[in-house]
Amino acid sequence: MDFKNTTELFMHAFMYELEKNLKSNSELLKAINFHADEANVDAELKGFLKKFIKEKFNRLPDDKKEYQLSIVSKKSKESQKQTHPYSDFFNLYVKKVYLPSELTDELKEIVRKEKKLFVNPDLLLEIREEGTESVAFIPIELKSTKKDSIRGSSIQQVTPSEWVLFVKHTDSTVNITAGQYVNSITEAVHFPDRSPRPDVSFKTLIDHNEKNRLEEEKELIYSNDVNSLEERHKLLGDWQGLLVERWLEVINRDNIRKNEAWFNNSIRRYTIDFLTMYEQLSDTEKTDLKKKIKDTISLYKKSDIQDIE
Template identity: 45%
Template sequence: MIFYDFNDTVNCFMFAYMYELELSLNDSKTSLLDVSFQSDEANTDRPLKVFIKEFIENSFNKLPQSKLETQLNLNLSSYKENFHYKYFSNISITKVFLPDELSIEHKEQIAENKSSVYTNPDLFFKISDGTNTTYRSIELKSTKNNAIPGSSIQQIDADEWVIFVKHNKNSIELTTGQYIHSINSKLQFPDRSPRPQVAFNELTSWNNTNRISNDNLLVYSINSDDEKLKYDLISDWQYYLADRWIEVLFSSSIKNNEPWYNNNLRKFIIKFLEKYELLSEDEKGNLKATINSLIK
């Protein structure tokens, strides 16, 4: 099996590398526990970023030599491939940039490759095989509990890799995966911008179900229905939210601690129906057409 495009090769390399990085970092928990965590938002956890940068550059910039006979099976919507780690033996992370180390050229590179709104990555990998060079943005999340507000929906790159750390004073856990699989389908609006919630347990659960490792074999497989739901949330969150509101309106019960606006929705639909029922069939049709024409 041969990839002729270096970017495709690196995309597949990342599945192997990020898993092995996870294992190696979890073997370094004693050192990780010494890292100063400043808040639940990874954007402020500079000591963690520095630790991972130095860890990769100094001791884990490529796949371990002892693992090169491991077979990687990808059963994904984008890739369905089988090959050995040794296919990636020439690929290494030659540099890890922190946000304040990014040059104008780096930022242009990030903006060019992002389908989402530009934002500085937490870590930025420079990846090379000695001839070709490419870059990958890495998201870093940390939490003391489980779930935290994720990135603004306009900034999300669903396939971006994330390093997710769950920590307290006495213990630390770490997992890796693509951002899409850390989303738990809860949509929050902490600053008037929709932010799909991300959760350590969500990503861990996805890995336990869809990422299998034993002996010299690493397998990734995709649940297409689960993947579609989350991609739909990112690509058109307004329709996703509208579906949730429909569920609220057709529910015959009230949930404990439900959002205040659920009650406002019920009041709105009563007033809407009272007015709508007075319209003729032609007027109803015209109203629907007008509303559809105003949707952006």
């Protein structure tokens, strides 16, 4: 197994064990001021996690050497299980943790190549393998909230498999869970003036972990529902298609909904004007228009245009 795959598997075990370790140190989390900086309300949280990982939890616990990690993929009635001993990961460790302000141009380029565009990670882990020159850089997304659901990142910035640490805090309690970003998103996708932003939810990730992540008899088991994952990836990968479906639903409604978005009526007016224009075209002109629109869609997909808030 190559280093990249080993690192991806290592992260499943590491993030779970990190979550457990942070929970056992909840008093330290409670001491964090989540509103220390108006420009970045998670500034103190990032600093705390950097220090905690570097000084207290930069590798898997020694008492877990007899554990194993299992990844179960379920599709319809079939399932496949891959099992790996924790001992495969004991020569991996986090050498450094970078904050956004500490990223060099070289590190930014590494992140850009991995994500296809540069997005400042909340934390960037430098993972090394003892006895070799192998290195991997793993971005970690941080989410913190007093409620449950919050607006997530712009949809073009989202990497579905990226790891997220989700913190829910009140004046007296702090709870934390970890998982992959795709398992934290809800079905709510908001379309502001520019880039759509799917909601992410602490409860959604908690519920997913309770159902699909299990520790028993020295085994950590992750279960993946392939069909569900494909739907979530579709939401992230074809958000324009989702938007078109919503617009088609708008023009097919018989009634106006309460608190309806202001631009829904613009969609209706555009549709009427377009149909009026289209009906006046000859058959040849209709065919040419369809082709022109399809060609433009293809050009857009091939372009480097990014529309990120």
